[in-house]
Amino acid sequence: MASAKSTDFTPKYIDAPGELERLCQTLASSPWLAIDTEFLRESTYYPKFCLLQIAGEGALACVDPLRLGDLRPLWQLIYRPDKLKVFHAGRQDLEIFYHLHGQLPAPVFDTQLAASLLGYSEQIGYAQLVAEVLEVTLAKGHSRTNWQKRPLDAEQIRYAIDDVRYLGPLYLALRHRLEQLGRLAWLEQELKALIDPATYANPPAEAWRRIKGATQLNRRQLRILKRLAAWREETAMASDQPRGWVIKDELLCQIAKLQPQTPEALARLRGIDAKFLHRYGAAICQLIAQPSAEDPEADVPHSKARVAEQEALLDLLCALVRLQAAKHGLSPARLASRKDLERFLACPEDSTLCQGWRGELIGKELLAFLAGQKRLQIEHGRPCLQ
The missing domain is CATH 3.30.420.10 (Ribonuclease H-like superfamily/Ribonuclease H)
Known part of the structure; x- marks a missing residue:
């Protein structure tokens, strides 16, 4: 002791x-x-x-x-x-x-x-x-x-x-x-x-990343959510009140999905009261109507098959992480979270999983697995990486 x-x-x-x-x-x-x-x-x-x-x-x-x-x-x-x-x-x-x-x-x-x-x-x-x-x-x-x-x-x-x-x-x-x-x-x-x-900085432009449900939106809806989330962050900072007191996450996502163009249309959403509408209605509608310079083709959502393949691959990588974590006596989440793995798949060369001690313990194994040089298999009833 x-x-x-x-x-x-x-x-x-x-x-x-x-x-x-x-x-x-x-x-x-x-x-x-x-x-x-x-x-x-x-x-x-x-x-x-x-x-x-x-x-x-x-x-x-x-x-x-x-x-x-x-x-x-x-x-x-x-x-x-x-x-x-x-x-x-x-x-x-x-x-x-x-x-x-x-x-x-x-x-x-x-x-x-x-x-x-x-x-x-x-x-x-x-x-x-x-x-x-x-x-x-x-x-x-x-x-x-x-x-x-x-x-x-x-x-x-x-x-x-x-x-x-x-x-x-x-x-x-x-x-x-x-x-x-x-x-x-x-x-x-x-x-x-x-x-x-x-x-510890909270740049308003990144505020959308904390919103649960953002990943369920298509790209056009997500662009609107990004504007709304940045506006909410700035409003909460200026008034020193919790983000949810300005407007809750679920309602932000709902507005991004339905994209009401007028205060009257906004007022029909459940959770929008007269006080909120008077204070913020015009600003929200203006953000929704704001034109975007982004490529409209980027609004095409991923197919369900592609999403399913990506999730299956992430599941395999999570299993690999759990095996490596157990081997080294670590918490799997400390070695690599699912979000870490998503970022790794998007850009392996910039991933923290390929740097420092994680690079030695998991990064090399992930790269070898994706290259087909190693595979997950069952030996004597137990999963292993070979």
Whole structure:
């Protein structure tokens, strides 16, 4: 069992400038900082930063940004390049830092990413990972806490502080295992995306990619959806409200399919009320009517036979991925997702599956399979690649 003692300190609740200065002085000598955040975004586009938990060699604390306001000593500490920042599933935490400062702290270590390279589930939760690696059971509850409400009670603070109390020991244990397996370089490749600013930018032109149902549209409908999704993204950003509060995904897809040309036609769609129509009706109809310079022949959808062939090929590649993942003790999703395989088929030379550690483990096998040099077969009742 890995030790869980290195951050076994009495936690502090920091809500005064002098206390923050002393905390940062204490943490200044720690080589790593374990960090987690609590935020709300149910009613906003951008996350509302409510609490920061931090631990290191010598301190364990909750920092209250709503009470403090000025967190410059903390930001200076976190953004120091000689401090390793440790997160678990840190993308949402880092998104907060990106939107607050326009840049990301580095270097970082993500324990969920690290665990996925050691055979754990790609989406393993913090509490489960602590239980499996450190043999410590964390208390449940408070996951739906309103972190904006003050004062926080002792149970809420204890729940929040547990998210970093064991994060340092978890980092040390996982790093040791990765070193033993020679996979630290793999993790470094994975972490590049986590600290790439492009990961946290939401260009409106790319907003359609997040819409469920987009793949069911023909190309003409998809072009309209792209315009509508970009408009919704810009509207949500400007008003700082969730995308779904502007208009829901299903309704965007429905509008793209039916292409109403007038507010009256738009009003006949289920889910369009008078308030929405008054505010956005004219803009939506204008986007639908906007001429396109694209080749009209591109609107011809793929035949059902072609789609079926493509899906069958993807199924075969997914099976190959599962075999390779099992061989190397990895989560199949960490090795290659179905979307990764779709992009690979579209352009193998630019695929991440042909680069770095994935290129060695799966890229070469995929290329050989597509070239007919290898095949999936059954031996002794078990599937294998030959």
